Amino acid sequence: NSIQSLTNTDGLLENSVSAICYDGLRHGLWIGFSNGKMNFYDLSSSTFSNYYELSRISQFSSNAIRNFHLHGDSVFVCTDFGISLFQVSRDEFRDTFFRLGTFDEGIAAQDAEVFENTLVVATGAGLALGELTSINLVSPSSWENITNAVSGEVHAVCNFNDTLFVAAENGLFMLNGTALLQHAAASGKKILALDATEFALFALAEDEIIEISANGATRTPGDFSAAVSLAACENNAIFLADTLNSLLEISNGETQTHETNSPASNAFAVLGFDADGRLWGSSSYDTSDA
Numbered sequence: 001n002s003i004q005s006l007t008n009t010d011g012l013l014e015n016s017v018s019a020i021c022y023d024g025l026r027h028g029l030w031i032g033f034s035n036g037k038m039n040f041y042d043l044s045s046s047t048f049s050n051y052y053e054l055s056r057i058s059q060f061s062s063n064a065i066r067n068f069h070l071h072g073d074s075v076f077v078c079t080d081f082g083i084s085l086f087q088v089s090r091d092e093f094r095d096t097f098f099r100l101g102t103f104d105e106g107i108a109a110q111d112a113e114v115f116e117n118t119l120v121v122a123t124g125a126g127l128a129l130g131e132l133t134s135i136n137l138v139s140p141s142s143w144e145n146i147t148n149a150v151s152g153e154v155h156a157v158c159n160f161n162d163t164l165f166v167a168a169e170n171g172l173f174m175l176n177g178t179a180l181l182q183h184a185a186a187s188g189k190k191i192l193a194l195d196a197t198e199f200a201l202f203a204l205a206e207d208e209i210i211e212i213s214a215n216g217a218t219r220t221p222g223d224f225s226a227a228v229s230l231a232a233c234e235n236n237a238i239f240l241a242d243t244l245n246s247l248l249e250i251s252n253g254e255t256q257t258h259e260t261n262s263p264a265s266n267a268f269a270v271l272g273f274d275a276d277g278r279l280w281g282s283s284s285y286d287t288s289d290a
Contacts, residue, residue, distance in 0.1 A: 006041070011048040013037045017282035019078075021068035022274040026088070029272075029280060030075060032065025038077070038086075043274065053093050054084060060106045069112040076119065078109035083121055100128035101143035113157040115164045120175065122154035127166065129178070149173060149180035158194035160201040160212075167191035172203050172210075185210050185217040193230040195238075202238055204230045209238060209250065220253055231271040231279060239279055241271045247281065 006012050012031070019032035023040075031039040036055035039048050054077065055063055062080035069076040075086040084096040099105050103125050111122040114132065121128040126147035134142040152169030159165075164175040165183070172186035186203055193204040200213040206225040211218040220238075227248070229241035240248040247258040271281045 011039075011041075013039050013048075013050055017270065019065045019067050020270050020272045020280050020282060021070065022272050022280070023070055023075075024275050025070070027275070029274070030068045030070075032068065032077065034062075034064040036063030036065060036079065038065060049091075051086075051093075054079060054096075057081065057096070062108075066109065067111045069114065071114045076112045076114075078112050078121070080108045081106040083109040083112060083119075095138055097130070097137050097143075099138075099140040099143075100130070101140055101145040103128060103145060110154065111156045113159055113164060115157075115159055115175070120157050120164060122157050122166070124153045126150050127154055127157075127175075127180075144178060146175075146178060146180060149182065155192055156194040158196050158201065160196040165194055165201060165203075167194045167203060183212070185212055192224075192227065195230045195232045197232050197234050197236065200232070200236060202230060202232045204240070211236070220250055222250075222255060224248075229271045229281075231273055233273055233277065233279075239271055239281075241281060247271075 008015055014033040014037055016034040017031060018034045021030045023030060027043050029041040031041060038051040041048055057063060060081040064080045065077055067078035073087055073089050075088060077084040077086055082096055082098040085094045087094050100107060100121060103123060107123050107125060109121050109123055113120050117132050119130045119132055126145055129144045130137045130142055136142055150168040154166060154168045156167040157164060166173040166175060166180060169190050171188050172183040172191050173180040174183055189205050191203050191205055195202050200211050203210040204224060204227055209220045226244040227240040227242045231239045237249060237251040242248050249256045249258060271279060273279055
């Protein structure tokens with residue numbers, strides 16, 4: 001397997017990569033940075049587009065981009081101060097939503113998913129739901145908050161088999177209307193991240209990875225307390241970005257550690273696959289490669 005490294009000398013805006021997302025419609029990578037800057041890397045032409053708008057927002061302590069969610073012509077950008085809407089056809093940011101219902105202004109958005117025409121945002125205080133048909137999502141009154149089932153931070157949301165799964169401090173939940181139903185496979189267990197293939201959902205806990213499919217739940221035990229990101233490929237191999245043990249690959253119950261010959265760091269932070277099966281990742285926020 002070959003390793004390609006991209007740094008700021010290649011056109012990357014920064015080395016502090018905090019989010020990566022593959023865009024299949026445009027065959028490229030959306031790349032977010034800890035200071036709010038954003039790149040789009042076109043895989044066909046190997047060229048970068050640069051976006052600075054979010055880094056110029058000055059009223060919050062952190063501008064870090066945490067995640068992306070793609071929905072047609074829209075890119076929802078999860079940040080440490082809310083969620084921003086980037087419209088690809090216009091090549092511009094259209095809105096930023098700082099107040100998600102009754103949550104504090106500038107609450108961090110960890111993840112987002114469009115589900116049944118509703119934008120569902122994972123935050124440190126619970127879920128925020130905004131109907132995409134709403135006239136003005138900038139208004140806090142356009143959002144509904146769900147906090148009654150989850151305790152503490154919501155880390156991730158993931159659509160699998162037309163069910164929206166929610167990873168929280170106190171378990172794995174399923175969204176049913178505006179109610180959260182706890183999944184028995186991870187009752188009361190802190191779930192750090194989620195990813196799905198066509199046939200399985202993978203939930204990352206500190207002491208195991210739980211695979212949920214039509215056949216039930218399968219568990220792979222291990223010490224994953226330093227893992228911060230999970231990426232699953234269609235052959236059910238799982239890759240973990242681990243801040244202590246570099247890049248972990250788990251296949252058929254076996255764990256393998258990969259270390260890259262990087263000039264920066266082997267402490268991976270974010271991961272994602274593209275359509276060609278290539279795994280893209282970054283090292284830690286302070287010293288990062290994409």
